[in-house]
Amino acid sequence: MEHAPTWLTYGFLYLTAAVLAVPIAKALGLGAIIGYLAAGIAIGPWGLGLVSNVQDILHFAEFGVVLMLFLVGLELQPSRLWALRRPIFGTGTAQVLGCAAVLFALGALAGLPWRVSLVGALGLALSSTAIALQSLAERNLMRTQSGQAGFSILLFQDVAAIPILALLPVLGAAAGEGAGHTPGEMVLEVLKIVGVIAAIILGGRLLLRPVLRWIAKSNTPEIFTAAALLLVVGIAYLMVLVGLSMALGAFLAGVLLADSEYRRELEADIEPFKGLLLGLFFIAVGMSIDFGVILRSPGLMAAILVGFLAAKAVVIYALAKVVGIPYQERPVFTLLLAQGGEFAFVVFQAAAGASVFPAETASLLIGAVALSMLISPLLLVLMDRVLLRRYAKLKSEPQAEEISEPQEAPIIIAGFGRYGQIVSRVLLAQGIPTTVLDHSVDMLEVARTFGYRVFYGDATRLDLLRIAGAEHARILVVAVDDAEQSLQIAKLAREHFPHLQVVARARDVTHWNKLRDLGVTLVQRELFESSLQSAHTVLELMGLPPAQATVITQRFRTHNIALADRMYPHHKDRAKFIAVAREGRNQFAEQMARERQESAALGAAAGAYPGYGATEDGPGGDAPLNTSTSDKNKP
Numbered sequence: 204m205e206h207a208p209t210w211l212t213y214g215f216l217y218l219t220a221a222v223l224a225v226p227i228a229k230a231l232g233l234g235a236i237i238g239y240l241a242a243g244i245a246i247g248p249w250g251l252g253l254v255s256n257v258q259d260i261l262h263f264a265e266f267g268v269v270l271m272l273f274l275v276g277l278e279l280q281p282s283r284l285w286a287l288r289r290p291i292f293g294t295g296t297a298q299v300l301g302c303a304a305v306l307f308a309l310g311a312l313a314g315l316p317w318r319v320s321l322v323g324a325l326g327l328a329l330s331s332t333a334i335a336l337q338s339l340a341e342r343n344l345m346r347t348q349s350g351q352a353g354f355s356i357l358l359f360q361d362v363a364a365i366p367i368l369a370l371l372p373v374l375g376a377a378a379g380e381g382a383g384h385t386p387g388e389m390v391l392e393v394l395k396i397v398g399v400i401a402a403i404i405l406g407g408r409l410l411l412r413p414v415l416r417w418i419a420k421s422n423t424p425e426i427f428t429a430a431a432l433l434l435v436v437g438i439a440y441l442m443v444l445v446g447l448s449m450a451l452g453a454f455l456a457g458v459l460l461a462d463s464e465y466r467r468e469l470e471a472d473i474e475p476f477k478g479l480l481l482g483l484f485f486i487a488v489g490m491s492i493d494f495g496v497i498l499r500s501p502g503l504m505a506a507i508l509v510g511f512l513a514a515k516a517v518v519i520y521a522l523a524k525v526v527g528i529p530y531q532e533r534p535v536f537t538l539l540l541a542q543g544g545e546f547a548f549v550v551f552q553a554a555a556g557a558s559v560f561p562a563e564t565a566s567l568l569i570g571a572v573a574l575s576m577l578i579s580p581l582l583l584v585l586m587d588r589v590l591l592r593r594y595a596k597l598k599s600e601p602q603a604e605e606i607s608e609p610q611e612a613p614i615i616i617a618g619f620g621r622y623g624q625i626v627s628r629v630l631l632a633q634g635i636p637t638t639v640l641d642h643s644v645d646m647l648e649v650a651r652t653f654g655y656r657v658f659y660g661d662a663t664r665l666d667l668l669r670i671a672g673a674e675h676a677r678i679l680v681v682a683v684d685d686a687e688q689s690l691q692i693a694k695l696a697r698e699h700f701p702h703l704q705v706v707a708r709a710r711d712v713t714h715w716n717k718l719r720d721l722g723v724t725l726v727q728r729e730l731f732e733s734s735l736q737s738a739h740t741v742l743e744l745m746g747l748p749p750a751q752a753t754v755i756t757q758r759f760r761t762h763n764i765a766l767a768d769r770m771y772p773h774h775k776d777r778a779k780f781i782a783v784a785r786e787g788r789n790q791f792a793e794q795m796a797r798e799r800q801e802s803a804a805l806g807a808a809a810g811a812y813p814g815y816g817a818t819e820d821g822p823g824g825d826a827p828l829n830t831s832t833s834d835k836n837k838p
Contacts, residue, residue, distance in 0.1 A: 216253050217486055220246045225482070236334055237580050239482045240573065243489020254490060269453040273435050276361075276457020294352055294526055295359025298540065301518045302328035306511060318374050319560045323568055325367050326550035327511045327543060331576055332357045335539040338583060342535065347643075349523070349532035353539060364546045365454065369396050371550070371557045399445050403438055403455050411459055424777050431460060488548055492573050493566035500567065507571040515541040534586055542579040543572030610658075610672040612636040616680045617662035617692050619646055622708050622729060623682030638671050663691040665699060673700045681707040681723075686714045693721050712767065716774040735760055762791050 207215075220242035228238030246253040303324040310320030335357055344350040373396070411434075418430045435456045442452035497504045519540045523533045548569055555565035614630060616623050619641040630637050642661045660667045662683065673679065673696065681692050689707060696703050706725045709715035718726050735756045742752035766787040773779040 213254060216246050217242075217483060221482055221486060235482065236331075236337070236485055237577060239485035240489040240577060243486035244492065245489075246486075247490030247492070249492070249494040269435065269439055269449050273453040273457040276454040276459075277461050290352060290355035291359045291362075294522065295356045295363075297522055298356045298519060299325075299328050299360060299363050301522065302515045305514045305518055309510060309514060316560075319564065322371065322374065322550065322554045322559050326547040326554075326568065327572070328515070329360045329364070329544040329546045329550070330357060330540045331542055331544040331579075332361065333545060334542065334576060334579060338535070338539055338580075344532065344535065347529075347532060349528045349536040352523070352526060352528060353536055356540060360544070360546065361454075364549070365400075367546075367550055368553055369400065371553050371559055372396065374554075374557065374559045395445060399441070400455065403441070403452070404459070422781075434460070484545070488545075488569075488573060492570050493563075494570070496563055496566045497570050504567065504570060504574075507567065508574050511543075511571065512541050512575060535583070538579060538582055538586065542575040544576075547572045610638040610670070611675060612638040612672060613677045614638070614680065615640065615668075615671050615673060615676050615678070616682055617641075618681070618683035619657050620682065620684050622684070623680070626680055626682060638676070640667070640671060663688055663695070665695055668692075668695060668700070673703060676700075676703060679703045679705050681705060686710050686717075689714070690717055690721065693718055693723050697722050712770075713774075715767070716771055719771055731760075731763075759791075762787075766791075 221239060224242035224245065225235050225238035228241060229235060244250050248255050306324035306327050307320050310323055311317065315323070335353060339350045339353060344353075415427075415430065418427055421427075435453050438456045439449040439452040443449055516537050520533060520537045523536050528536055551565040551568045551572075554560060555562045614635060614637045616627055616637055616639045619627065619639050623639065623641075627637060627639055639657045640660045640662045641657050642659065646657070658671070660671070662668060662671075662681075679692075679696050679700070681689050681696075683689050683692065689709075693705055693707055696705050704725065705723045707718050707723050707727075708729045709718055709726050710729060712728070715726050715728055738759075739752050739756045742755060743749055747755075766784070769787060770780055770783045773783055
């Protein structure tokens with residue numbers, strides 16, 4: 204009997220373990236990440252032993268780390284970092300340095316070498332971005348003060364990983380015995396590291412856009428994705444050649460792509476694989492845990508686990524109090540940041556590879572981090588059921604008005620932000636009763652200040668929609684800002700209240716298409732009408748009469764809505780989707796050009812706007828105003 208290839212066998216095992224373990228973990232309320240870790244442990248050397256080649260496991264884990272850090276870097280746009288610069292570099296710096304200082308002091312008191320204490324403290328100071336963000340989103344805390352503070356700290360940790368990883372080869376070189384590393388050679392090593400990173404960043408900024416633009420002209424989406432992966436592999440390979448971490452190179456590649464105009468297209472291509480890639484990474488981490496080290500030193504493992512969790516919790520709770528996070532939100536905020544994180548695996552594996560400390564020490568630290576990530580969901584469940592329930596009963600601060608009695612209004616509005624407020628005010632002015640839901644306590648306080656009655660609640664919960672009167676209401680307005688929550692609400696309404704007419708807002712065309720997939724047809728793109736008004740104003744400023752500007756914008760509105768309907772059946776076929784978009788845009792441009800020519804034949808101004816000179820092929824003529832590649836690739 205012919206044996207299957209190793210890669211096929213391992214791939215089958217990984218996917219089977221994930222498909223079985225993750226649903227079970229989700230059903231138990233532990234989260235998908237814990238399911239992936241458990242799957243890795245189950246099929247690894249210390250589980251069923253289905254995968255026993257440790258070297259292959261480490262290679263697989265390294266590949267998962269590279270891909271994960273590329274995706275993390277892809278989300279870190281410089282503009283996003285700049286907007287959050289104060290909480291990121293203020294609160295984030297305080298958290299990382301504060302936790303690292305306390306952990307370093309504890310390591311020194313325990314008699315550890317200073318290099319081991321330093322790298323261990325820096326690695327353990329980092330938190331799990333994946334677990335923390337998922338937990339914040341599940342609890343609708345992303346827009347709260349604790350959510351924003353936690354997000355800023357996690358972003359800073361992602362950025363702080365760069366100098367931490369760059370520091371490891373230097374520490375490893377300094378720790379080498381008989382290597383003959385003089386101070387001058389160490390300085391040269393540091394300059395080489397800084398030079399390579401600077402060359403990647405500057406070279407990427409100068410070369411990336413022209414290369415991507417040239418590749419995009421081929422109109423072959425898979426080649427564009429292949430080029431992005433080539434960039435990841437190429438930079439990672441370059442980092443290995445100079446003795447740096449592949450993970451650092453992948454992270455830099457992601458940041459470089461995040462700063463390009465092709466970031467959205469790249470995210471759309473890679474997004475379907477993101478969750479699976481991260482899941483495969485956690486499976487590899489679970490398989491890589493050396494339980495032999497843990498079993499040989501259970502007391503030491505318990506001391507490390509409890510010690511670093513307690514030390515971080517004290518620092519983070521104190522920081523939460525200083526920055527003014529409400530006391531009800533501090534326990535979850537503290538626990539999510541106290542646990543170890545994915546970057547710690549990278550740091551400790553790289554430290555062992557650079558000979559900063561022995562592989563057994565790295566295994567011990569990795570095991571402590573993995574155990575902290577395993578027990579954190581259990582502690583969160585315990586906290587939700589005991590501590591937070593107790594906080595909810597306290598009356599020392601104003602409480603949100605819970606929706607507890609069945610409502611009978613014919614209209615339900617989910618979300619009272621800038622969009623839902625306008626809808627609600629129009630209906631209120633006409634005397635039409637509505638039931639308004641919002642899960643932001645701050646928003647409820649603002650609404651109460653201006654005399655509006657808004658109920659506190661999460662519209663993604665089926666029981667809450669029933670209390671709000673969804674079984675008897677006629678219309679549900681989905682006005683929440685978050686696209687995923689919007690889709691969840693619409694799905695609940697379509698499945699359980701099919702009589703409801705759902706009117707929804709869409710952030711963009713992708714969100715619009717997903718709502719249409721759920722059977723929601725009354726969808727408004729939130730910026731579409733305001734953009735048309737701005738275009739109308741610009742046309743008037745160019746000298747067109749208001750009536751003519753109105754005709755032009757209304758015709759464009761009709762054309763764009765019809766084109767969106769034509770494109771919708773093909774939105775899962777990217778090539779066809781783009782082809783229909785281009786065809787529709789070209790047809791509209793040609794039609795407008797013919798009408799300008801006919802107007803010119805009747806003695807009009809041939810499309811020239813007052814104060815803006817028209818030429819045969821200029822802005823007043825028939826040539827397209829913009830032929831950039833980026834516009835050609837967008838509908």
